[in-house]
Amino acid sequence: MNPPSNSAPDDEERGPVLGWQAQKSASTRTQITEAAIKCFVEYGYSRTTTTLIAEKAGLSRGAMLHHFPSRLAVVRAAVEHLHSKRLRAFRKSVTKPSSDGDHVRQGVEAYWSHVRHPMFVAFFELAVAARSDKELASILRPAQEAFEREWHQAAVDVFPEWRGRGEKFDLALDLSRYVLEGMAISFLTHKETERDQRVLGYLDEKIRELAGLPKLTSESGRK
Amino acid sequence: MNPPSNSAPDDEERGPVLGWQAQKSASTRTQITEAAIKCFVEYGYSRTTTTLIAEKAGLSRGAMLHHFPSRLAVVRAAVEHLHSKRLRAFRKSVTKPSSDGDHVRQGVEAYWSHVRHPMFVAFFELAVAARSDKELASILRPAQEAFEREWHQAAVDVFPEWRGRGEKFDLALDLSRYVLEGMAISFLTHKETERDQRVLGYLDEKIRELAGLPKLTSESGRK
DNA sequence: TGAAAAAGTCAAAAATGATTGAAACCGGCT
DNA sequence: AGCCGGTTTCAATCATTTTTGACTTTTTCA
Structure with missing residues (x-):
């Protein structure tokens, strides 16, 4: 292999002084966790076997079991990796300066594209599996709670003027989320239609109403 | 056993002339399918093994494989059974005369209690598994489509006065469903709070708005 | 008696985790 | 520079467990 120029996917916390080339090969670990996440999306949680993960990561199964001694260890790492990745992407999409100063639309759009991302599918698969797998649930819960806190905080940041009107604010948040x-989730099995664009537009409108913002005049058509 | 007085759960289409007691023991089949459904709810789809189903049904595995030669055959029957049961329960809850003539609330309440029923959980488990299991998907699709047609028809029946205002009608339907x-789905992993009652109340209100019905005066508190 | 239901047994396949072995790389040393 | 001990990554093999479905045997009624 070529430890210096590594062809692994981009992300991995670049530890400041992480000298050893050997240690650099911790990118193999992220390769494995990312392969696991891809498998969750492609095959679902339960059908994601260690064999499949190793195959998708381009490693032998034995090599993988060197890095992660058990299947659960891989899952644990994948959950962690997925969580931080998800959080980063969400933060980025929220803090991106809105093109037209329309906070409502930007917020809705941000979360809407987030839940359509494969990462959400992976997390969803994990959440569903965790419903009947207490061990997985205990792994997933902290990440889930952290993300929800972040989600709420992001909402507060996006609508600073909303401070104090707690009830309607929470309602708007809950409504949007649900x-x-x-x-x-419906689109995981159904296909999107033009009717769904109307739902998004309606949601925008109602959030504005709850926030006490003026109606948008002639902008019925979302992209 | 006692074929005449059978302790099996209630439902099974009572074929008019289904004389043989032997054939009556087709109730064993419904016992098996219901056990399978219970397993979906309790253990999730993937962990529902034939051993587990037989165990929950109170049969030996060999006996079960006499009725259903393969795991998939059980699943097929369970999907069918679940679908008809679900449909029946939904029809019943919708056609039940509304206590106070409030169609909107009755409709929302009917579907809300429906999606909180274990049957919905079972169907949901199947739907999620079907996302990455084409064989299961082909089994599930007809039932799913049939139910959605029925759902739409029920909505039309509950709001006969809404005929013609298609766009807002569809919007109200989509909104309610989502x-x-x-x-x-959120409650499968989270617990309900008082905030969620506000969401339900708000949904009621918005549907009324879309239908052009008068606002309810002082009935903010749902049960 | 005889056909169907129920039970029990068996082998094949898949997945897991443990063990063993090979190859590359690090530092240090002469 | 070049060799060596030790460590780390990667690969391969093995035994165990789980699940499945085919098969055989026993029981139960009409």
């Missing part, structure tokens, strides 16, 4: 996630 | 299912 509608967008409900739609996204 | 919100209620999104909430129900």
Whole structure:
């Protein structure tokens, strides 16, 4: 292999002084966890076997079991990796300066594209499996709670003027979450239609209403 | 056993002339399918093994494989059984005369309690598994489509006065479906709070708005 | 008695984790 | 520079467990 120029996927916390080339090969670990996440999306949680992960990561199974001694260890690492990745992507899409100053639309759009991303599918697979797998649930819960805290905080940041009107604010948040996630989950098995664009537009409108913002005039058509 | 007085759960289409007691023991089949459904809810789809189903049904595995030669055959029967049961329960809850003539609330309440029923959990498990299991998907699709047709028809029946205002009608339907299912799915892993009652109340209100019905005066508190 | 239901037995396949072995790389040393 | 001990990555093999479905045997009624 060529430890210096590594062809592994981009992300991995570049430890400041992580000298050894050997240690650099911790990128193999991220390769494995990313392969696991891909498998969750492609085959579902339960059908993601160690064989499959190793295959998708381009390693022998034995090599993988060197890095992660058991299947659960891989899952644990994958959950962690997925969580931080998801959080980073979400933060980025939220803090991106809105093109037209329309906070509502930007917020809805941000979460809407988030729940349509494969990472959400992977997390969803894990969440469903965790419903009847207490061990997985205990692994997943911290990440899930952390993400939800972050989600709420992001909402507060996006709508600073909303401070104090707690009840309507929470309502708008809950509504958005349920509608967008409900739609996204529905789209896992159904295909999107033009009717769904109307739902998104309606959601925008109602959030504006709850926030006490003026109606948008003639902008019925979302992209 | 006692073929005449059978302690099996209630439902099974009572064929008019299904004389043989032997054939009556087709109730064993429903016992098996119901056990399978219970397993989906309790253990999830993938962990529902034939051993587990037989165990829950109170049969030996060999006996079960006499009725259903393969695991998939059980699943097929379970899907069919679940679908008809689900459909029946839904029809019943919708056609039940509304206590106070409030169609909107009755409709929302009907679907809300439906998606909180274990049957919905079972169907949900199947739907998620079907996402990455084409064989299961082909089994599930007809039932799913049939149920959705029925759902739409029920909505039309409940709101006969809404005929013609198609766009807002569809919007109200989509919104309700996404919100209620999104909430129900969220509750599979989270616990319900008082905030969620507000979402339900808000949904009621918005449907009334879309239908052009008068606002309910002082009935903010749902049961 | 005889046909169907129920039970029990068996082998094949798949997945897991443990063990063993090979190859590359590090530092240090003469 | 070049060799050596030790470590780390990677590969391969093995035994065990689980699940499945085919098969055979026993029981139960009409």
